[in-house]
Amino acid sequence: MRSVVGGIVWLIRGTFCLVSLTVILAVLTAIPILQLIAFGYLLNVSGRLANGSKLKDSLPHLQQAGQIGLAAIALFLAALPTQALTHLESVANLINQGSEQATQMRTLSIATSILMTAYLLWAWNRGGHLANYFWPQPKRFLKEGWRWRTWRTVPDRLWEFTINLQAPKYFWLGLRGAVGTLIWISPSFVIIAAFRNGETGLAGLVGFAALLLLGVGMLYLPMLQAHFAAENRFRALFAVRTIRRDFRRAPWAWFAAMVMCLVITPIPLYLLKIEATPREVMWAPCLLFVAFILPARMATGLALRRARRMPEPIGLWKNLSRKLIRIVMPLVIGVYLLFVYVSQYTSWDGLLTWVQQHAILIPVPFLNGV
Structure with a gap:
């Protein structure tokens, strides 16, 4: 009986601490500059898991958040x-x-x-x-x-x-992660310039070429962010060879994490980007954004952790798995980019939605409220 009561108390306490952490991250996300602390924390979660931490240890300062x-x-x-x-x-x-x-x-x-x-x-x-x-x-x-x-x-x-609470640490991690991510999605700036006056002629061709280039980058970026957080080195954000080797060891874990990171969690949130939220209550939609994106960050960290625990792939099944995932992954990226493309017409921020991608950057619905 005591163990049952203790389990219920532990569950209630853990749930409360997790909700408190989510609310704190949402409030930070709604505040300019401080939102980099929240972004750094999310990156750190994936980095901890990639380094081999257990799931219960992947959320630092959980008890402090509860307090x-x-x-x-x-x-x-x-x-x-x-x-x-x-x-x-x-x-x-x-x-x-x-x-x-x-x-x-x-x-x-x-x-x-x-x-x-x-x-x-x-x-x-x-x-x-x-x-x-x-x-x-x-x-x-x-x-x-x-x-x-x-x-x-x-x-x-x-x-x-x-x-x-290590806020400066998370701020520095978030700042470097944001800069590196913006470098990776730099084709988005070309897309914005090309699509600003319509998608016709040479501008349209350049825009769609940049879209394809962005898609190639998105094949690696979520995992590169987790690798960067694990290594805490800016160059790790561009270690494509390392990530490709990780993919070879655990293609199915990679696929599941990418679906979680680019389809399941971020796409429903585009519904909240249609109408701008007043600045006074910006934290409210940020609460949902953080609650959705946090599991995605954990998924990428878990995928890298599994890949780095697996031996070098040998055998026909391993080879077939890699080839199958390589065929399917462009479809996942295509679905994600399709929603980003549509959101430039439905989102309050318009074309800026190409830069303000909550799946890989700060999980905030708008650059500015109303």
């Missing part, structure tokens, strides 16, 4: 009484400006705000876990809460918590 999510919920709930009292004060002032009831509501709202702030600070000082919010340990608070030594380590612990 941040719990703190955000606690802050929201703690603010509700103050907001309710403030609303009652405004109603009382509307009925009778400066009345005694309005003054009482204002005094109560200030007192409640101070009380809730102290409650939250005390919970966070003790670790910010769920038990710390439910049971404030009043005797301990009365005994230690007023002492300086109880609070003097808080800045250091907060700084350590922030440093352990």
